[in-house]
Amino acid sequence: TLHFFLLDMQTNEMKVLQAVFCMLSILQLCHGVFSSGECYFNAKASCEHNGHVFDIGEAWINDECFQCVCFEPFGVGCCEQEKQPVDFPPWCEAIRKPDSCTVAVVMKANHKLPCLSGGKTRLWKSENDPLF
Numbered sequence: 001t002l003h004f005f006l007l008d009m010q011t012n013e014m015k016v017l018q019a020v021f022c023m024l025s026i027l028q029l030c031h032g033v034f035s036s037g038e039c040y041f042n043a044k045a046s047c048e049h050n051g052h053v054f055d056i057g058e059a060w061i062n063d064e065c066f067q068c069v070c071f072e073p074f075g076v077g078c079c080e081q082e083k084q085p086v087d088f089p090p091w092c093e094a095i096r097k098p099d100s101c102t103v104a105v106v107m108k109a110n111h112k113l114p115c116l117s118g119g120k121t122r123l124w125k126s127e128n129d130p131l132f
Helices: 002-033
Strands: 039-042 059-061 066-070 076-080 092-096 103-107
Touching: none
Parallel strands: none
Antiparallel strands: 039 076, 059 066, 066 076, 092 103
16 A cells, blocks of 8 residues: 555656646746746636636736736746837837737837838828827
8 A cells, every 4th residue: 555655646746747847848938939038937826817717728818918827726827928129219118008918119208109110101090090
């Protein structure tokens, strides 16, 4: 009986190690895909968001624009979903559009004006239809 107990304990430890390795691999993948690269893991989090319960492996976008993956019963891993622009003039800044996970590069002096990179296409239909 002791032999089977030890064998069972090793099997459980192996499952935990495999799950941890899987979580770390997915978080590393998120880190490589998303340019801003911020990721975190919450071992106490539940796989629930806005009243919806997610199964292991399912993903959702949380209120902070992080893509989260359910690792029930081990917790939740999340990585920043939005890509951050990095090459724009100093008089411009990247900001997140209100109530959205979309990032836009706009003029620091006037957030209604986008920073254009020499393109001829207008980003809005008329003067009264600004970016925000």
